[in-house]
Amino acid sequence: MILALFVMGAVSLTGFTSVSIATERPILDGLWLAAGHFTVTAIFVALVRGLGVKERTLIITAATLVAIGLLVQYRVSPELAQAQLVWYMIALAVAAVVVYFIKDPGMLERYKYILGIVGLVLLLSPIPFGVVRGGARLWIDFGPISFQPAELAKIMLAVFFAAYLADRYRQLSSGSDRLMRLPRLADVGPLIAMWVISMLVLVLERDLGSSLIFFSLFLVLLYVATARWLYPVIGLGLFTAGAWASYYVFDHVSLRINVWLDPWTDFFGSGYQVAQAQLAFATGGIAGRGLGQGSPELIPAAATDFPLAVIGEELGLIGVGLVILLIILLVGRGFSIALNTQDLFTKLLATGLASAIGLQALVIIGGVTKAIPMTGVTLPFVSYGGSSLLTNSLILALLLRIRPNGGES
Amino acid sequence: MSVLGSPANGRIRALFRIILGLFLALFLYIAYLQTIAADGTAGRSENTRTAFEEFESPRGSILSSDGVVLAESVADGQGGFVRKYPLGSVAAHLVGYDSFRFGSTGVERARSAILSGISGGRLFDRFLRLGVPGDDSGRDVVLTIDSVLQQLAADQLGSRNGAVVMLRIDDGAILAAHSYPSFNPGQIDTELPNLRERTDAPLLNRAFQGLYTPGSTFKVITAASALDSGVATPDSTLSSPSVLTIEGGDITNHGRENCGDLSISEAFARSCNTAFAALGVEVGESALFETARSFGFERSMIDVLPTNPSRLPAGGVEDDLDLGWTSAGQGRTLASPLQMAIVAAVIAGDGRLASARLIESDLRGADSLIDRAVIPREIAEELQKMMERVVASGTGRAASVPGIRVAGKTGTAELADAADHAWFIGYAPATAPQVAVAVIVENGGSGGAVAAPIAGKLLEAAISR
Structure with a gap:
């Protein structure tokens, strides 16, 4: 654990120093960030170890992703990286508090309806109160602080889905002896309800990403709980149909799709961001152009939505592969926690939280690579943004507390 | 509550495999973007990344073989570099330009990887350096061009439209290649739109890309083909009336001169059309064109810069009348100045063809030289005597140089609606050939009067260097 921590620290130190030199910034700036990141991580590790948490893969993997994110932000602007370091500090402090108070996430099952309702309200709150930024209504402003409620809603809804399905899986999977029999209307009721909500998010908040992640999170847990593969199939069919219809009805959806199909025609307009990312990946090639040698200033929202394009340009396919590997490691570790716990609620919760990170990534x-239409969600732990970092750290905290022997059983 | 533990685990594993599969598919797609598709995407005109980078570090210089700077990067005092072209328009079509606005042409483009220092191998070095800047400046590129001969070619051609190409015979090195009208590569950012508009095509490298009716210079090929196929021998007596009627059409000698009965050598020296038309018809289309192709027609003669292969009549000749005119150098055959300089070089080099080259500093194995026999040595030697006679006592006397024996062939390409193109191709010294030259002056008139003197001056200068 300590060794892994120091390896991470040494690598991030090298990275920050490289960027400082290449961009001709004071070397001390980069050193300060590397030291800050290392110290915050180390204090968190010490705190949770003191609270009896033995898990290390999750923490080191997440911290390495944060370090890569800080490197990208520092590359774009030192102020951004400093702000993100402050967010990292806050996020891990909150995570440590959660680890301290929630010794067994199984207890959350009791609050499923409260959490479910709050989660739903948070998810839909930008509709009446939100501010449109970057074409999507995702933000709520509290004075100087902006906040993306959909991020936090993700955790609460994951708790609700897990608890609801742990409770109801028998009814929902009844009739599974006859494979092709359609479930009763009462059984597909929840599915339809979630679909309607996801469509509301898509249409009224103009947020294809959150809508897709929220709905597929539900489908994933529905499948794991009920063993009925028909649910996700019907669900994905419904979502595709809804998204297809909105392509024809809503300009903001059709714009995204058209940019995805051809970002080059309107290069200096709607296609600019996606096309620049394509150029960044292509120019980076296998080994990249070197840290500090790329042109992240050409990509709008490089630090928030497109950090992977910056990595793809400066560190090449090798850097992109590393990021993907770290995310797979994180998700895989989450799944392995789910496999090892006995209690169905915590099993579903761990699966949901790990899936949320994986699906969002x-x-x-x-979206960034133009494999699918671009939707403005963050790359977990890497993207700049307080709401996102806080949410992902809370997911981390909950996963750290899910133990093999489970809770109530 | 653990009733469902084990079967749910199977589904969690299945779920993880699906997510893993999706990540793997995504990674393979990104790998495609960054490898196979990378060059195509990165090369798009929208991509300003490499352009920015190139203008932030000094580019290597382009030098002539005698060490004169043809292009160099000079610090602009604001952290960037500007490209300077000390010789201005003199070697513009070879050197090309390198503009942030308009991209690059010529050697600036063809050897950009070397000049800018950005090439595949260096990218990995940078990754290992993890962004620590090192020496990013490019390397120099040395051309085979001799600055004195290049300047002389420009001076001799002056403000007449046309081109001059001079080759070293033993290795095909291009010593001079000038094209007029030209442009100043240092002012391309402001001038290019005007240059593109001009009807006299100053951006066209006439030396490599200009295609002209070869006129009587093509008789070198007709003569070589006739001698090689045995249709004529040096001792044959040819008949060259002022007018030769073939299939109802007339082939005429220049000025309707009646050349009478004469040897192939004399007909060559006096450039009698009807004698060569008759020879060409007797040789036949396929043998004549085969000879032309072996001299390089229909092939690019150099790969560094854009070239237009010289053309034989598309779809073959229409009839014997067409074949007759083609054999005399008129008709639909088109040749570039580079091609015709190579024709002279092949004769001077005893029938062997060495590939033309422009970049002295290119690493190349001996086997990459096109070095093959075009025509048998004895036929080349026969043509050497014939070409020497042209300058000694024939149409090419204006190319003669005191104290040096010059060999060559004039050409006066007749055009339907404009003044004749003046051609001269030749080499020197005739005793031990060193350099070959081709000169064309567009609509300049008689080859012997207009092109031959330019060639003489260049051959004289080349021998004395």
């Missing part, structure tokens, strides 16, 4: 990496 797939959606944004796919």
Whole structure:
């Protein structure tokens, strides 16, 4: 654990120093960030070890992703990296508090309805209160602080889904002896309800990413709980149909799709960001152009939505592969925690939390690389942004507390 | 609550495999973007990344073989570099330009990887350096061009449209290649739109890309083909009336001169059309064109810069009348000045063809030289005597140089609606050939009067260097 921590620190130190030199910034700036990141991580490790947490893969993997993110932010602007370091500090402090108070995430099952309702309200709150930024209504402003409620809603809804399905899986999977029999209307009721909510998010908040992640999170847990593969199939069919219809009805959806199909025609307009990312990946090649040698200033929102394009240009396919590997490691560790716990609620919760990170990473990496239409969600732990970092750290905290022997059983 | 533990685990594993598969697919797609598709995407005109980078570090210089700077990067005092072209328009079509606005042409483009220092191998070095800047400046590129001969070619051609190409015979090195009208590569950022508009095509490298009716210079090929196929021998007596009627059409000698009965050598020296038309018809289309192709027609003669292969009549000749005119150098055959300099070099080099080259500093194995026999040595030697006679006592006397024996062939390409193109191709010294030359002056008139003197001056200068 300590060794892994120091290896991470040494690598991030090298990275920050490289960027400082290449961009002709004071070397001390980079050193300060590397030292800050290392110290915050080390204090968190010490704190949670003191609280009896033995898990290390999750923490080191997440911290390495944060270090890569800080490197990208420092590359774009030192002020951004400093702000993100402050967010990292806050996020890990909150995570440590959660680790201290929630010794067994199984207890959350009791609050499923409160969390479910708060999560739903948070998810839909930008509709009446939100501010449109970057074409999507995702933000709520509290004075100087902006906040993306959909991020936090993700955790609460994951708790609700897990608890609801742990409770109801028998009813929902009844009739599974006859494979092709359609479930009763009462059984597909929840599915339809979630679909309607996801469509509301898509249409009224203009947020294809959150809508897709929220809905597929539900489908994933529905499948794991009920063993009925028909649910995700019907669900994905419904979502595709809804998204397809909104392509024709809503300009903001059709714009995204058209940019995905051809970002080059309107290069200096709607296609600019996606096309610049394509150029960044292509120019980077296998080994990249070197840290500090790329042109992240050409990509709008490089630090928030497109950090992977900056990595792809400066560190090449090798750097991109490393990021993907770290995310797979993180998700895989989350799944392995789910496999080892006995209690169905915590099992589903761990699966949901790990899937949330994995699905979100797939959606944004796919969008940035033009594999799928671009949707403005963050790359977990890497992207700049307080709401995102806080949410992912809370996911981390909950996963750290899920133990093999489970809770109530 | 653990009733479902084990079967749910199977589904969690299945779920992880699906997510893993999706990540793997995504990674393979990104790998495609960054490898196979990378060059195509990165090369798009929208991509300003490499351009920015190139203008932030000094580019290597382009030098002539005698060490004169043809292009160099000079610090602009603001952390960047500007490209300077000390010789201005003199070697513009070879050197090309390198503009942030308009991209690059010529050697600036063809050897950009070396000049800018950005090439595949260096990218990995940078990754290992992890962004620590090192020596990013490019390396120099040395051309085979001799600055004195290049300047002389420009001076001799002056403000007449046309081109001059001079080759060293033993290795095909291009010593001079000038094209007029030209442009100043240092002012391309402001001038290019005007240059593109001009009807006299100053951006066209006439030396490599200009295609002209070869006129009587093509008779070198007709004569070589006739001698090689045995249709004529040096001792044959040819008949060259002022007018030769073939299939109802007339082939005429220049000025309707009646050359009478004469040897192939004399017909060559006096450039009698009807004698060569008759020879060409007797040789036949396929043998004549085969000879032309072996001299390089229909092939690019150099790969560094854009060239237009010289053309034989598309779809073959229409009839014997067409074949007759083609054999005399008129008709639909088109040749570049580079091609015709190579024709002279092949004769001077005893029938062997060495590939033309422009970059002295290119690493190349001996086997990459095109070095093959075009025509048998004895036929080349026969043509050497014939070409020497042209300058000694024939149409090419204006190319003669005191104290040096010059060999050559004039050409006066007749055009339907404009003044004749003046051609001269030749080499010197005739005793031990060193350099070959081709000169064309567009609509300049008689080859012997207009092109031959330019060639003489260049051959004289080349021998004395």
